[in-house]
Ligand SMILES: Cc1cc2nc3c(=O)[nH]c(=O)nc-3n(C[C@H](O)[C@H](O)[C@H](O)COP(=O)(O)OP(=O)(O)OC[C@H]3O[C@@H](n4cnc5c(N)ncnc54)[C@H](O)[C@@H]3O)c2cc1C
């Protein structure tokens with residue numbers, strides 16, 4: 342884990358209430374896709390956890406939805422302003438078990454960590470299929486970016502305005518895949534759990550305190566004992582989760 346000051350180089354709206362922010366600084370603490378950062382927002386006590394969408398030697402790409410005070414303040418920041426950020430938190434996805442044709446499923450703001458994961462899987466020579474689930478057309482983001490990586494991409498919208506009408510599982514149920522990775526809201530996880538025919542990994546966006554394992558504020562029961570979502574997760578394997 343690394344704590345540092347990061348300079349915003351880009352912060353722009355890419356969908357309804359959704360922003361893409363690029364920050365520049367030390368990325369050496371990032372070791373796996375699916376890790377997250379914890380952002381100190383002026384005037385707020387708790388940091389705000391956001392998944393790493395993508396990163397390179399000097400920049401981190403974050404995609405966040407404005408839902409409350411912290412993300413509202415984040416959306417007003419302009420290039421040149423800075424954030425104090427904890428970087429390299431959580432375990433991230435383990436791609437060893439993915440097989441040749443993994444399925445990646447992102448729901449809403451669960452989509453961002455799927456991007457870095459997809460990039461990694463493609464680099465490893467795998468052929469990922471991606472399902473992106475949204476409520477409606479103006480919420481959709483990153484479809485073209487996933488396609489540019491070479492992934493097969495399906496979009497679902499609850500209102501049917503783009504892609505398949507319904508939920509990610511309406512596409513998932515008809516696909517063949519070797520393994521699955523997912524991030525998104527709990528109702529989507531429950532539907533995936535009822536649909537999935539292989540092993541997989543779920544990334545939980547749990548409410549957090551410290552974000553690095555010290556407060557036990559995110560503790561959850563698993564088949565292998567209590568785990569802290571922030572440190573032992575946010576990614577848990579399908580087999581260990583107690584629903
Ligand atoms: C590991 C992890 C990764 C995440 N990745 C993303 C991401 O890539 N993009 C994105 O848009 N959001 C992501 N979230 C959710 C994001 O942290 C919350 O939407 C954000 O903290 C809301 O802050 P706020 O001040 O705007 O809202 P408020 O509701 O005012 O926040 C109040 C408190 O509740 C916490 N909180 C509120 N909603 C959530 C939530 N859904 N999950 C966890 N804590 C919450 C806040 O951190 C804060 O401490 C992630 C959460 C976790 C735990």
Ligand code: FES
Pocket residue numbers: 549550551552553554555556557558559560569570571572
């Ligand atoms: S948030 Fe403090 S231990 Fe996880």
